Amino acid sequence: MRELTSPSVVKDIINSYRFKIRKSLGQNFLMDANIIDKIVNAADLTPEDLVFEIGPGLGVLTRRLACSAGKVIAVEIDQNLLPILQETLAEFDNAKVVHADALKVNFDQIAAEHTAGAFGTNGNSFNLVANLPYYITTPILMHLLTSGFNFNRMVVMMQKEVADRMQASPGGKDYGSLSVAVQYYTIPEIVTRVPKTVFYPAPDVESAVIRLTRRKNPPVNLQNEEMFFKVVRAAFGQRRKTLLNSLTGSGLAEKEVWLEILSKIGVEPTRRGETLSIEDFAMLANTFYRYHK
Known part of the structure; x- marks a missing residue:
């Protein structure tokens, strides 16, 4: 398979499948090998790990994840990308694409189904690594955080402004209800900033990769x-x-x-x-x- 980090290869694949990039689904395909390596390294994956990906796009990050993790489950909502992913992931037996809306997915259930119960509610915890669609970043993260899914770590790319809000401290303009929610459930750390130029097509905003490590216990004791x-x-x-x-x-x-x-x-x-x-x-x-x- 040709390198998906080459703009010419990406354009050839898109054209050969007559794929129409949909801004409504936040489709901006990452093409920078260095950024991809930083994302995967931040996830600290092992061959024993299960990792979910949301919005695999053409599969560039998925392929790299499949080289590091034991199993990758990519959740993709756009059925027009499924035949492309079938081609780009053909050599990876440990990569599975699930056609579904990530906002409605029970990640524990899918993890258990694809690992004979080794991961999920009553099994081991899993990781999530993704270049999230920017228009639903916050709803997806709140779905993941508040549903009690058995994940250990999330490494996600998002709009820089949103990442800044997640790790903001009290007193600043970025600090808000999202900051409190994310910091209640996780320990957030920005991994790297990402320029517009590493995507095709280029988004209108700057991006950042943030690592969210699930807390074993909340930082405060609550009555309710x-x-x-x-x-x-x-x-x-x-x-x-x-x-x-x-x-x-x-x-x-x-x-x-x-x-x-x-x-x-x-x-x-x-x-x-x-x-x-x-x-x-x-x-x-x-x-x-x-x-x-």
Whole structure:
């Protein structure tokens, strides 16, 4: 198989299959071998590992993953890419393509089905490595994080702005509800920045690769996880307003209730949501939960 990191080869394959690149599916094909190596190296795969990929495209990253992992399961929503992937992955018996919507996939179930139960809910944990479609990056990640799937590590390419938000610290403009959610479930580390020029066609934004290592235990103790995230979303619901006004505007409780709770935990009502740490949000949510009960 010719190298899929060559622009001429990529264009030849696209033309030979009369494939139409669909912007609506975020199809920007990575063609840089150096970036691909950085992604795979960051995943730290072994021949005993199962790795999922979302949006394999033409299979350039899939091929490299198949050389490092024991088994690769690539989830692709565009059926027009299936015959191309059949050709580009033909030499890899350990690479399987599943035609499905990643937002609806039960990754544990698929892992168990393709490994005779060795991986999945009652088996070993798996990894995920992907160049995610940018238009659904956050929904896919939240699906993966909140569904309790048995993954160990995710190494994903995404819009740089989103990656910055995921690892942001309290007090900065990038810090928000996404930062809190990602850092509650994982330890995020940006691996490398990625220029537009390494894709075909080139996207409109800069990209970054981020590694998300699943925490064995959450960084805070919560009375109720659902309530925690409700309070976090409420605090960031109106970023320009004070914490008190944002919480009051959420409809979760009256202003007087929030004043009492904030006073009890020693948080000034004039602060803004982006100044609160995960620990602060845990105190706020736990106190509200006990009050709410």
